[in-house]
Amino acid sequence: MRIKSIISMIILLKIVIFGIITNCVQCEHSNVNNIESLDYSSRRRQFSRAVSSKNNEDPATLFEKLPAVARLVTAIAIINGFSDGSIPADPVIAEFFNVDTAILQQLEKFNKASVDKFVESLNSAAIDSNEDTLKVEQAMINIHEVKMAWKKIGSLSNIPAKSTLDPLSTIASWDLSVLKSFDLISTLHLIDSESPSVLDLKKKLETLTSAVKKLPTPKKMKPFIDLLKKWTPFDQFADIVGLHLGYSSILSYPLTNSKFDSNANAVNNITAVEKSSIILMKDVAVAPFSPANRSFTAGFANGFSDIEKLTSDSKDRWLHSLLEPSVPLSGVKTLTNFGSELRKLDDKWRPVTTENHYHTMKKMSALQNHLEKTMTSKKIKATVDRIKDNCGTGDAEDGLTRKIREGVDNAALLLKTLKAIEFISNTLTNNVVNDFKKLSSNSNSSEIQKIGTMLRSFTRSLKLIEDLQQHLQDRVKGALELKFFHDTKIPSLIAHFNCLKNRPDDTEKIASTVRSIRILRKLKADSSYINNFNEMSSVLSGSSQFIVSLRKTVEEYKKDNSSEVIILKKLNALKDLSKPFGDAIGALVSIKKASSGSELGTFVTNGEYTQEMVPRLGTAELKTQFEKYWGDFEATKQQVDMFRADARYWEKSISIEKNSKLSAYGQMFKDLADFKSIDLELENRLEATEGFNDNKLNPEITQLVAEFRDSLMKLSKLDLDFSRYKSALNIMPDVLKSVDGGFKGKRIALPVIGGGNVSTTTEFAIVVDTNSTLVCTVTVLIIGSILGIIAFLWCWRDQNCIYHKLRRRYAKPTYNMQTAREPEPNTPKPAASHSDPEPRDLWREENNLHSIP
Template structure:
């Protein structure tokens, strides 16, 4: 019996285990409760072992989810037009990619005023005599000198010359291993499916070995601090170059010609029309900037998105996904709005070329300078004050030696900082942990640790040796020459006594721009094209506003049905922003445009260093910014995109909420700062250089993309909740979103995340667990029932023991062989129990004396009639009880 019980229990346990495994496999297929926690630099990890089997094609998601956003925004706009909560102007402005203020200013556009300004530009005569050009450039150089010296402030904290000797020890550092280390191939191995863990571990071991040859981090820190103190010498050396080139100011400028140019510039300023020019620039620049969309967030592509509403409202895939309780055909009425908007778009598109953009940019810059001019007679007075400042002839070789020393010191500083960054990463706990791991997923995580070091390795490998720069930095000792202090005194005097220098520079810059515009054959045509397009736009605004107003009186059934979906109005912005981020990331993820941008940017920097004038170099460096940082942002973005796309796993035919985590994972993407305006300004002096021109073209192309991903963090983080609300919203129900922590800065950067699946799987999971619990409970009960040593039987015998004084329903002679009367066993059992309980109450201890007698079978005991009767009853009761138990077991 015991063996059969064990075999039965084993079979039941196998069934239960199979049920548990099946449940968790099913849950995995639905992506439920698949939580992975990876702690690395507060960045979310995407290493998931997901299968593409039965998952939606990501290409389908990128196409269909924007359609959902379009439908929601269309419903929100129509309902907003109907109840007046959304005015027409914000919708029109956002679809044109300008702000509402610019649209309102467009209505005030005065073409007559603009034409007069154009006539004044065309009639201006600007002298181009070499002497005049020399004075103009000298004025611009001195303006740069003053600005640069003002930014430096003081050189009183420059260390003593003997501190430079400590830099010579850097030459003994062995960085040969780092110079030859191929980080790119190592990163490729980490993400490659064909690479083995041992191959990657060997590369990491080589890197670790190379870093161990470096100085300790506490040795690098004081060197970095010392070089930081010498850092201001580099811009000071640039000032010296400009100072030497401004010799034209030390003799009287050719008054007639320069004065004539100043007079011509002042005459044009009388016709300046800032507001009208500003509107023209906004129209031309609309494709090259991104605005915040408050009411049209779901129309990420502008006007063209409205034209897709007809097909969106009929899409069967969307119908299955959204399961709307009301027809969506009413959104098609908005396509009439699109046809009118397209008339505006057709007017603007021809004047948004790069040629028109540069024309209006130069005109706008001219407008700014025309508003900051010095009266004609004030220019000579201000320049005369320069002669009152102390000056003496300056040794050009001294300036060259000091600048060379400053350049070497700056490169040395960058190299030591790069070495410090590499050493910090390789010596970190994360690096030690993951580099010693044999888990392939851990090795892939190393990519996130090493990727930010790409530009650091490039700097070390492309620059000269540490010894070369340490020796070259000794040229900084020239700073202590006596003539340097004389120059510093002159610069202090110049800064304090030429308060109008910026206005004089505006005159020179205005003359320079005018000379360029009047020589450009395309200038006049471009300007007139833009002014004509803006002027023709005015009559088109009225019909657009009337169409929006018409919705207030529209009582058609289609619009009435959409009003039942008004709850979607509050979801248009967060859902549209999240989808907008998805679209922007997808557009930028090809990487081809980024690759061209980086290549052209690096080439432009080299070109400026090799062929730029001192003025061009200092202007370029002050505006261009840290291009290596931008390159690093691009590399990290492309890495994240690749990881994110591989992580997408949404089961086919899932509900809308299943896409929540896919969006939430995008919240880790950081913005890419192209420094669009600054870098365009930095390249303006190189119009005839093909390399710089190509860089500007690639910069303009990228500027059409929305790369400010950080501003979407809030919307992306709450997308799982938004999607639940959207699903309810299409059924006319409202689900309140949870209270968020606020803006972007409050977005959590926790590395823990869960994959959200079909909500129906949660019910399936719960029911399965209940079934398994019931099976296990049944197994436990049957096991215990068959085992007489189980606690159940022990307790039963202890608490339900029959009374020995009790009689059965029909007494049986113990010596008799006849069976017990034919009373059913259940009735006998119940009667015995009831009788025993009754007698126990009246006779508390009837058994004790009999038990004592039973324990002494060999002794001759005198039994009283009463005791004899009790013994007989006890034996009969035992016989009945035993027989009952045997029958129960047999059953």
């Protein structure tokens, strides 16, 4: 019986120990599992509107204080890195000014005299702008572009038969006006209101669904979509035919334009300059308008100006309450010495980092690239003559080119619109419509917001359908012009293109020569370009001394043995957290700036007006340029609209109690990971609106385009490529725990998912969440108490338990209890009882080895 009790006790102990270990492991990982189990939409994250509470932190406070945490983390990382030499000076300096590290080395070699000679030769070059000269220039560029484009296509085959286009006439009879009854704008305003009327919303959604049911079904549209897709590849051929028309007439006559000759010779006589010098000047000028990629300085979202905030950050009570650092943070203020030196260089460079300098240096850089591949007018003539003699001019006329272009453009528009109808129909499935019907006053905000997100995705599609229905018959008629791909002149054109493609002539140098002429013409049209260039060269020639001073300042950190700096080494665990944490904070700062400022709205408004007015008031050449580079502005508008809506919903969803730990902020960051980037198409749209400052143009269009370009440049200073922060935002729940632990000097290496702007592995400090620790502790105490009770009961029943042995030996009985084994009270005790027991007898007794009488 005794042996069975012992075995049972051992088994019970094993079960209890296993339970304790399992519970502690679950406590450690409970927060991570809770985060991973959250429900996400398959396409977009839905944010539930937070319940307003006095106990919640004000989001405005979070937007102010969390970047301060990032500043502290990065400052500590940089100071410790400077101190032990693991972080060199140049990469940090380069990141603060958003240039490559090699640029700092080029500053020391910058040759101002050589650059000055270069700009003098530019200024002295005479460039003619006669209309006939411009035509010849365009023809020379077109020859090269046709050759390269045809090489890319290879051939023109599998042209669908004319008869395949006949069914398109059916589309002209479709009624697409049914969608007029649905007002998207008012519906979105209703959804975005503080307390949207569900009844009104259901009526609007019912209007939409009933209208969509009247549109052609996806099944009905499929044959037309498949047909139009077959003609899609011929869009490039239409471009080539249009380019060919631009030079065919030039090839028909000898190239005897003396003004073109003088222009070509002028660019060939420009004094050469080291390419590295121009690259240096360009990189400094464009730095403020380019996305930043930071490895060491990620926590300084606003650049080096954030360093000036470190002193107040280190004293902030809210931050101290949040972080509970194990050491004083006052040592971070020593980085202000480095910041002061950075400020001196910034003061030097700031006057030459304006929009005017940006445009000047972009042109200068492009000019330098083309000047490396120029050709004299004599060689250009010889090359063009060889092409004409061997390949002819190709048989084409303006009418054929226009009809092919018209057919391709209208077919593409029809295809886009049919796909738009298909997209809306496929999105409004029966399940979605049923969800609309189920809406009630009890529906939560996330359900309504989800509908808003879906409707915003219809914006561009509804615009396409609205525009097409107004001119449906004309578009269908225009698409039927694709039949001209079977014109008898097409084979002659193809033969010419094939010959040109196989010619060894260096048409690239011809094109580079002409592009050099064009860029120089644009530069000379800007009266400030010489001044901009000279200012830039003067500023850079005197900048190397500032770099030397910055490097010396960094070296001083290695010698700094002050207690406040040395004590920061105890927080060295934060060093590897600076980048992932800083990247996520950078995304937060960018999103908040973009959503709260007026820049996006101004950009959209100016863009819409520009898109409307340029075709009406611009010259033919400017219209062509605009159409070539402008892109799909409706798509950009939709990106902006979706972003602003997501930002509003996200901010309303933030619900974090006051005095929470840093780890409580993880979800608000993870929600940002699904924000979509906004593609401004900066370079293309600057190119599209180049040249509208001509005094000959209508002042209205000149002012309008100038305002658009200004709003575009302002937006370029914001980092709107949120996708590159996705991985950093997704791991923020873990990173925040690690930062919290890092301020207490704890760290552990954890793997990080690669991608975006975050490295593939990072050292993380980690600390167990307070709530998890409490749960684990209480559980262990309960199990321990139960175990103690069981042990006591087991011991109470067993007379051989140590408790009973000690009681029998030391306890003094208050009364006599006779048993069959005890002697009578008057019976004399054996003599041995008057002496202490032998040690051997005690050992036998303790081990239950005494003899049974």
